[in-house]
Amino acid sequence: MTAIIGKLAPTKRPGELGIHSMDTFTMTVPDLTVADNFYRAFGLDVREEGEKLALYTFGLDHRWMTISEAGQKKLNHLSFGVFEEDFEPMRRRIEGQGVRLMDPPRGIDSNGFWFFDPFGVLVEVKIAEKTTPSEKTPFFLGSCPGGVAGAPQRSKADTVRPTRLAHILLFTPDVQGAIDFYSRTLGLRLSDRSGDGICFMHGIHGSDHHLVAFARSSAPGLHHCSWDMGGINEVGKGAMQMAEKGFSRGWGMGRHVLGSNYFHYVRDPWGSYSEYSADIDYIPADHDWEAGDYPPEDSLYLWGPEMPKDFVHNYEADDER
């Protein structure tokens, strides 16, 4: 089997059942033209597919995200990928836990199985290629030897393009409940947490420190999607690229503690964020990561500007809108 990301063949932890990737997700926004403009500026390959926008990274034929038009911005569904031989055992396990499986929503072509999580988020599990890397993503510093200029003139800087979707952070009314549910159904494992405020979860078959994370709110929602850039310079250039196109609000540049990635978050037109990320921690398939629980002031960021006061705000929740 070839790898869709990186050079290694997909890794697998023997004898254990779990999804290998966060394959794709869908959301709605009030105006597709606004979304097209934002994600194109961000450096993604935005394609019109029927009535929807599909988001790809340049050079890779994998649809990471699909956006359709509806009254307000809202997370629609999450789709996780499993190895073919794990599909039926996983379906049996999840059904055996009393989770009611359902038909795919109308208009969605799917050979996966579908269910709601305890908080009303629609989830699909399907056979898919492993899009989560099977080794730590290379990190480029771009340092030059003596006698050579390292940085181009600003006018000659190229446009940044993310290499892949790295993870998403979701709001949930119950962080512990999310850990319990996604562990027993999808086989995700807790990487680290900060009490009942936020948690980060990884896949067992070799995955970044988190494929999905959950932050507490009164309702489900999408806080951010994160895109790998391959280098800290690309994170900084991305921030500049977006500021020049009018998207200057956000948070960064900085370095996280949990996950260790360098970050810059760009606020999107709906009050959520797209994150430029580089050098996130990696958990190989044969490694048991020891999950920690850290106080908020000692877990969020190692360095960077102060976090904006409204950074963790769920605009999808009725009582926070």
Ligand SMILES: [Fe+2]
């Ligand atoms: Fe993130």
